[in-house]
Amino acid sequence: MQMKKLIFNSDDFGYSTAFNQGIKKGFQAGVLSSTCILANGDAFENAVEIVKNEIPNIGLGIHLNIIEGKSLTDCPLLTDPNGIFNNSYGKMIKMSYNEKYMQQVESELRAQIEKIKSQLNVDHINSHVHTHAIPNMFRLTTKLANEYEIKNIRTQFEKPYIIPDLKKHLSKKYPLNIIKNMLLNSFSIINKQTLKQYNLVANDYLIGVTYTGYMDENAIIYGLKAIKAKNCIAEILIHPTYYAENEFIEKPFNHGEFLLTQSPTIIEKINAQNWQKTSYKDLETTQQYSQHSYCH
Numbered sequence: 001m002q003m004k005k006l007i008f009n010s011d012d013f014g015y016s017t018a019f020n021q022g023i024k025k026g027f028q029a030g031v032l033s034s035t036c037i038l039a040n041g042d043a044f045e046n047a048v049e050i051v052k053n054e055i056p057n058i059g060l061g062i063h064l065n066i067i068e069g070k071s072l073t074d075c076p077l078l079t080d081p082n083g084i085f086n087n088s089y090g091k092m093i094k095m096s097y098n099e100k101y102m103q104q105v106e107s108e109l110r111a112q113i114e115k116i117k118s119q120l121n122v123d124h125i126n127s128h129v130h131t132h133a134i135p136n137m138f139r140l141t142t143k144l145a146n147e148y149e150i151k152n153i154r155t156q157f158e159k160p161y162i163i164p165d166l167k168k169h170l171s172k173k174y175p176l177n178i179i180k181n182m183l184l185n186s187f188s189i190i191n192k193q194t195l196k197q198y199n200l201v202a203n204d205y206l207i208g209v210t211y212t213g214y215m216d217e218n219a220i221i222y223g224l225k226a227i228k229a230k231n232c233i234a235e236i237l238i239h240p241t242y243y244a245e246n247e248f249i250e251k252p253f254n255h256g257e258f259l260l261t262q263s264p265t266i267i268e269k270i271n272a273q274n275w276q277k278t279s280y281k282d283l284e285t286t287q288q289y290s291q292h293s294y295c296h
Contacts, residue, residue, distance in 0.1 A: 003231060003276060004227075004229075004230065004231070004232060004234070004273075004274055004275045004276060005232070005233045005234070005275070005276055005278050005283065006224075006233075006234050006235075006236065006270060006275040006276065006277050006278065007033055007034050007059070007203065007233065007234070007235040007236070007277075007278060007279055007280060007283075008031060008032050008033045008034065008236045008238075008270075008277060009032070009033070009034040009035060009036070009059075009061075009235055009236060009237055009238075010022070010023045010026060010032050010034075010035045010036075010237075010238050010239060010240055010261075011035070011036055011063055011126070011128070011237060011238075011239055012036075012038060012041070012063065012128070012239055013035040013036060013037040013038065013041075013047045013060075013063070014037045014038040014039075014041030014042075014043050014044040014046070014047035014048075014063075015038055015041045015042065015043065016041070016042055016043050016241070017043045017046055018241040018242055018243060018250070018251070018254075019043070019239070019240070019241050019254075020043050020046050020047050020050055021241075021242035022240035022241040022242035022254070022255075022257075022258040022261070023035045023240060024050050024054060024055055025242055025258070025261065025262070026240050026258065026261030026262075027055050027058045028054075028055065029261055029262055030267065031260075031261040031262075031263070031266060031267060032058070032240075032261055033058070033059055033277055033278060033279040034058065034059030034060070034061065034124070034279040034280060034281075035058055035059070035060060035061070036060070036061035036062060036063035036124070036125075036126055037051075037060065037061070037062065037063055037116060037120070037122075038063045038065050038069070038128065039062070039065070039072060039111070039112035039113075039115045039116050040065055040069045040070055040071065040072060040112065041065075041069070042069075048119050048120060051120055052120075058279075059123055059124070059279025059280050059281040059282070060120060060121065060122050060123060060281075061122055061123060061124035061125055061126055061152070061154075061280060062112065062113055062116050062117075062122050062124075062125045062126070062150065063126060063127065063128055064109055064112055064113075064125065064126070064127040064128065064131070064132055064141065065085075065112070065127065065128040066078055066085055066087070066092075066105060066108055066109070066127075066128075066131055067085050067087065067089070067092070067128055067129045067131055068085055068128060068129070069084070069085060070082075070083050070084055070085075071083050071084075071085060071108055072108060072111040072112055072115065073104075073107050073108045073111045075104035075105070075107065075108050076104075077095070077098075077100065077101045077104050078101075078104055078105065078108065089129065089131070092131055092134055092137070093134050096134050096135075096136035096137055097136065102136065102140065105137070105140065106140055106144070109140070109141070109144055110144065113125075113144060113148050113150075114148075117148065122150060123150070123151065123152055123279070123280045123281040124150065124151070124152035124153060124154065124280035124281075125141060125144075125145050125150045125152070125153050125154070126153065126154035127141070127154075130156055130184055130209075132153075132154075133155075133156050133184050133187040133188065133191065134187065135187060135190045135191060135194070138187070138191045138194055139194050141153065142194055142195065142197070142198050142200060143198075145198070145200060146198045146199075146200070151200060151201055151280075151283075152200060152201045152202065152280035152283060153195075153200050153201075153202050154202070154203060154206065154235065155188045155191060155192075155195075155202045155203055155204075155206065156184035156185070156187065156188050156206045156209065157184070157185050157188040157189070157204065157205055157206060158181055158184070158185065158205060158206050158207060158208075158209045158210060158223070159205060159223070159226040159227055160181070160210070160226070161210065161222050161223055161225070161226035162222070163211070163218040163219055163222045164218065164222075165214075165218060168211065168214045171214070173212070173213050173214075174214075177209060177210050177211065177212050177213075178210065180209060180212070181209045181210050184206075184209060201233075201280070201283050202233075203233045203234060203235040204229065204232040204233050204234065205227050205229075205232060205233075205234040205235070206234070206235050206237060207219070207220060207223035207224065207234060207235070207236045207237065208223075208235075208236060208237030208238060209237075210223075211223075213253045214253065215237075215238045215239075215256075215257050215260065216256065216257075216260055217260065217263060217265070217266055217269065220236055220260075220266065220269075220270070221269050221270075221273075223236075224270065224273050224275060225273065233283065234275070238257040238260065238261070239254050239257055240254060240255075240257040240258035240260070240261050241254040241255050241257075241258055242255070242258050243255055
């Protein structure tokens, strides 16, 4: 049976109270179906309380983070002397071949997984700034997901597409996003082989890399139109933050993505393309998706 499944996800739950409120309100508005939580986020405990008391039915994943903030373990190869992560993405790619480095990565990832699972039920795993897409990191993450009985994992293949908005394409961030998209697409093709070793469910496509920082209705609708497969799982990735009226907006792009979650038309436009909104939690028992070959 042909089905186009769509997971509408927000990253960075627990990053700040502004993120937490944006994600909560986005789920309550019926747009978001899923989020993922940072074990080392400044507002982690607030996020835990929100899940338990206000949005217990949201799809919830682990957002592994070894690139920003403070570590949970002693991992000096990943941090500065104060325990603050300081490795660039390029350094991570290079160091992912270093055995001692990867041992420290594994210890930190285990600590983050165990902290979250001790308080919440989770249904998927991914990472901050897509660090788990790095092939050796991906092998480690799939191993840990299998060990900790986490059934779903994010992959990052995004179909190339262009939206009719010249201003976004002239920004300094856009060419960097294109390079990032090409790198992550290459990693996703490599990681497809690793996925076959485990009975994990993964998305086929991701929407939210090419227009990172500029996600709006056009970015979503044109991204979905670029996907021609009739039987697949896609994930939309946004970072919504909520600011009360008259409050200083620290992250205007992220606030714009919050406003997207309050759109009265976005779900109608998604439905018009015959996508069925779901979450990784609802995919756990849908085993026909567990051995995906990317429909590229």
